[in-house]
Amino acid sequence: MAKVTIDGATIEVPDGTTILNAARQIGGESVPPAMCYYSTLKESGGKCRVCLVKVAQGSTKDPRPMPKLMASCRTPVMDGMVVQSITSPEVLEARKSVVEFLLINHPLDCPICDQAGECDLQNLAYKHGVAKTRYEEERRTFEKIDIGDKIKLHMNRCILCYRCTFVANQLTDNRVHGVLSRGDASEISTYIQKAVDNDFSGNMIDVCPVGALTDKTFRFKSRVWFTNPMDGHRNCPKCSGKVVLWTKGNDVLRVSARTDQYNEVKEFICNECRFEHKNMNDWTIDGPRHIDRDSVIAQNHYERTDLQKLKLEIDRQIEFEKGKQLPEPNPSLTA
Amino acid sequence: MSKKFLLEHVNVPRIETINVYREKGGYAAVEKALKTMTPDQIIDEVKFSDLRGRGGAGFPTGLKWSFMDRKSDKPRYLVCNADESEPGTFKDRYLMEKLPHLLIEGMIVSSYTLGAKAAYIYIRGEYMYIVRILEKAIEEAYAAGYLGKNILGTDYSLDLYVHPGAGAYICGEETALLESLEGKRGNPRLKPPFPAIAGLYACPTVVNNVESIASVPTIINITADKYNDVGIGKSAGTKLISASGHINKPGVYEIELGLPVEDFIYSDEYCGGIWKGRKLKAVVAGGSSVPILPANLIITTAKGEKRLMTYESMADGGFVSGTMLGSGGFIVMDETTCIVRNLWTFARFYHHESCGQCSPCREGTGWMEKVLHRIEHGHGHMNDIDLLVDVAKKIEGNTICPLGDAAAWPVASAIRHFREEFEYHVKYPEKVKDPKHFEKEPFEREALMVNG
Numbered sequence: 066m067a068k069v070t071i072d073g074a075t076i077e078v079p080d081g082t083t084i085l086n087a088a089r090q091i092g093g094e095s096v097p098p099a100m101c102y103y104s105t106l107k108e109s110g111g112k113c114r115v116c117l118v119k120v121a122q123g124s125t126k127d128p129r130p131m132p133k134l135m136a137s138c139r140t141p142v143m144d145g146m147v148v149q150s151i152t153s154p155e156v157l158e159a160r161k162s163v164v165e166f167l168l169i170n171h172p173l174d175c176p177i178c179d180q181a182g183e184c185d186l187q188n189l190a191y192k193h194g195v196a197k198t199r200y201e202e203e204r205r206t207f208e209k210i211d212i213g214d215k216i217k218l219h220m221n222r223c224i225l226c227y228r229c230t231f232v233a234n235q236l237t238d239n240r241v242h243g244v245l246s247r248g249d250a251s252e253i254s255t256y257i258q259k260a261v262d263n264d265f266s267g268n269m270i271d272v273c274p275v276g277a278l279t280d281k282t283f284r285f286k287s288r289v290w291f292t293n294p295m296d297g298h299r300n301c302p303k304c305s306g307k308v309v310l311w312t313k314g315n316d317v318l319r320v321s322a323r324t325d326q327y328n329e330v331k332e333f334i335c336n337e338c339r340f341e342h343k344n345m346n347d348w349t350i351d352g353p354r355h356i357d358r359d360s361v362i363a364q365n366h367y368e369r370t371d372l373q374k375l376k377l378e379i380d381r382q383i384e385f386e387k388g389k390q391l392p393e394p395n396p397s398l399t400a
Numbered sequence: 401m402s403k404k405f406l407l408e409h410v411n412v413p414r415i416e417t418i419n420v421y422r423e424k425g426g427y428a429a430v431e432k433a434l435k436t437m438t439p440d441q442i443i444d445e446v447k448f449s450d451l452r453g454r455g456g457a458g459f460p461t462g463l464k465w466s467f468m469d470r471k472s473d474k475p476r477y478l479v480c481n482a483d484e485s486e487p488g489t490f491k492d493r494y495l496m497e498k499l500p501h502l503l504i505e506g507m508i509v510s511s512y513t514l515g516a517k518a519a520y521i522y523i524r525g526e527y528m529y530i531v532r533i534l535e536k537a538i539e540e541a542y543a544a545g546y547l548g549k550n551i552l553g554t555d556y557s558l559d560l561y562v563h564p565g566a567g568a569y570i571c572g573e574e575t576a577l578l579e580s581l582e583g584k585r586g587n588p589r590l591k592p593p594f595p596a597i598a599g600l601y602a603c604p605t606v607v608n609n610v611e612s613i614a615s616v617p618t619i620i621n622i623t624a625d626k627y628n629d630v631g632i633g634k635s636a637g638t639k640l641i642s643a644s645g646h647i648n649k650p651g652v653y654e655i656e657l658g659l660p661v662e663d664f665i666y667s668d669e670y671c672g673g674i675w676k677g678r679k680l681k682a683v684v685a686g687g688s689s690v691p692i693l694p695a696n697l698i699i700t701t702a703k704g705e706k707r708l709m710t711y712e713s714m715a716d717g718g719f720v721s722g723t724m725l726g727s728g729g730f731i732v733m734d735e736t737t738c739i740v741r742n743l744w745t746f747a748r749f750y751h752h753e754s755c756g757q758c759s760p761c762r763e764g765t766g767w768m769e770k771v772l773h774r775i776e777h778g779h780g781h782m783n784d785i786d787l788l789v790d791v792a793k794k795i796e797g798n799t800i801c802p803l804g805d806a807a808a809w810p811v812a813s814a815i816r817h818f819r820e821e822f823e824y825h826v827k828y829p830e831k832v833k834d835p836k837h838f839e840k841e842p843f844e845r846e847a848l849m850v851n852g
């Protein structure tokens with residue numbers, strides 16, 4: 066066991082636990098955001114750099130601080146380690162930088178993107194990003210392609226987290242897509258179009274943190290926040306059969322796997338459950354889906370806000386338009 | 401003449417053949433090491449020699465070897481990094497082309513020391529003709545009993561392979577190199593674990609530069625004491641420098657560490673001064689990744705001491721007024737050079753070579769290149785200059801591998817030392833329209849230039 070202190074809170078976790086997972090056990094605001102790490106996919110993480118934290122003390126044995134910020138998702142804790150997440154201005158600065166980097170080539174086509182409302186990048190940008198861009202160059206673009214008959218790839222939106230390649234490696238028996246080229250010309254692709262055809266390929270859609278991989282059977286059907294998510298299950302010989310049904314009236318618009326509070330799927334589902342059962346009668350309803358953390362969908366439950374607060378928020382936006390630094394958002398409106 | 405440990409026989413006709421190489425004392429180190437020394441003795445010898453990695457980082461070679469998990473029951477590997485792709489660096493090419501057996505001899509002694517039964521030379525794909533030279537030399541070494549089963553009748557056996565890369569600078573980063581050698585996409589790995597614990601095929605592995613490995617036979621032959629008689633302090637022995645740019649005699653030179661930079665640039669033994677009688681403007685002293693220094697700071701440190709070709713003296717002044725010895729890619733620029741254009745060229749390189757795994761490097765390198773392109777072509781704004789500094793700062797230290805830093809340092813240092821020149825590009829877009837803008841009318845900043 067190792068004792069680790071994160072932003073002042075101490076917890077004891079088994080050896081080998083990563084800083085990120087230790088922080089998740091503590092919970093709260095100190096949990097670093099994660100765009101590429103995915104707890105159920107081995108070898109994931111380390112790439113997006115948004116989870117960087119400062120290790121102020123390496124361990125009891127070797128108390129030296131680590132010279133650079135560390136990717137919390139891939140750095141194991143040591144006994145006596147002291148970590149700073151939101152208590153380090155350096156970390157907050159680095160997070161903000163990473164968000165900026167992730168956004169410079171991102172198309173910002175949220176108004177027409179199916180992922181909007183349940184997009185990790187959207188949430189992250191809202192929390193850490195700045196409202197103005199300093200990037201005035203042309204954005205890189207790719208053609209949209211069908212990588213399987215049920216999956217659309219919008220490479221423009223991809224942040225190269227590599228999660229979908231881990232899904233293909235770890236859940237299916239044959240990976241037929243991967244990363245081609247390098248640098249900012251890298252793209253997720255198949256060698257042959259529509260090549261992805263496997264019983265578990267649909268999970269690539271769920272692990273994608275942005276709208277790069279979307280469900281073709283749900284394309285442009287509805288904004289997610291107008292749907293009514295319900296937990297449901299069926300007896301499936303291939304997977305757990307535990308899903309979320311995104312419904313409107315009596316129609317099932319989309320089926321996805323259940324995710325936890327960090328938007329991670331713990332039990333992957335098969336393509337039959339995902340794509341072939343769009344009928345309420347196929348499912349036993351377990352109850353309404355609880356959408357936690359950050360999500361715009363969670364804000365579907367509109368509340369009457371008091372006008373005084375609303376005025377403050379409007380003033381804040383006006384100040385910003387005048388070119389001033391954006392003050393902190395009004396917590397009652399963004400929580 | 402200074403001591404030559406590596407290139408002493410480089411001009412001997414047919415030195416690339418095993419017979420001539422042996423006539424000149426070649427393979428004596430294999431005899432001595434395998435027959436009279438234990439691996440521990442050799443590690444100690446290399447440690448005492450103060451040999452430091454010649455690939456760029458200057459990490460003590462003996463110390464690196466001692467980290468290798470030699471108790472592990474897994475196979476162990478030695479991998480020679482011959483990917484040499486850093487702009488301005490071309491010393492390994494010269495060494496391998498002229499003296500393939502020196503590298504092979506070093507590989508045998510080093511592999512014996514580390515207990516490796518298989519060793520690889522990972523060479524950049526563009527050096528295809530050297531692959532053939534090495535393969536021919538390896539064939540000769542097998543035939544002469546220096547490679548293969550029971551080398552020289554001892555119970556040590558070794559197989560040596562040459563593996564060409566496919567043209568990616570990033571595959572010179574040691575963990576990307578190992579991925580590539582395993583047949584995968586050349587993405588750097590997250591560290592730890594370091595290769596000494598889990599390297600090639602997750603087995604203990606040492607990765608060393610060509611020149612580091614080629615220095616080992618000398619250390620064995622003449623002993624560590626004699627080796628570190630040459631050099632100053634922790635910068636021991638000799639170093640190959642690839643000198644290029646606006647000098648009278650570009651080429652690969654073997655210098656004794658400790659040589660004053662001024663002597664290296666101006667003496668006839670080496671670069672022979674600045675060409676066309678022009679003034680020296682700036683030097684990138686250790687390959688494109690290291691900070692650029694203006695003439696005054698490369699000749700003397702900020703403290704007013706003569707700057708020497710050593711790891712320590714080059715770094716004197718940190719990143720404010722110093723640089724790094726790096727891989728020894730010494731790029732000299734005369735007064736007609738446009739620093740912005742040079743930096744744009746470097747930025748274009750890093751943008752092109754980023755593996756794209758981590759967001760700061762993937763996105764930041766392209767951003768910097770585009771902004772530099774604008775400035776150089778007369779479309780920049782004043783705040784672009786600070787933007788560049790800021791983007792560089794946000795990449796540095798936040799990436800998986802040092803390529804991010806390598807892309808950021810040149811930008812930060814060029815603006816630190818030559819800010820007026822960037823401002824000039826913004827203020828006078830008309831004057832920089834001609835790509836050779838400073839050739840006719842050098843950008844005047846007398847204080848920083850040194851007369852030839």
Ligand SMILES: Cc1cc2nc3c(=O)[nH]c(=O)nc-3n(C[C@H](O)[C@H](O)[C@H](O)COP(=O)(O)O)c2cc1C
Pocket residue numbers: 452453454455456457458459461464481482483484485486569570571572573574575607608609610612613801802803806
């Ligand atoms: C982007 C990048 C490229 C590199 N390219 C080379 C190279 O071409 N040759 C080389 O010897 N080392 C290169 N290195 C350094 C290696 O990672 C490694 O430190 C070196 O091979 C170790 O050998 P040494 O200790 O003998 O110097 C590179 C490093 C980075 C980050």
Ligand code: SF4
Pocket residue numbers: 570587588753754755756757758759761762799800801802803804805
């Ligand atoms: S720093 Fe650049 S080259 Fe290195 S791993 Fe990250 S993206 Fe790849």
Ligand code: FES
Pocket residue numbers: 098099100101102110111112113114115116117136137138139
């Ligand atoms: S979540 Fe840790 S680097 Fe992406």
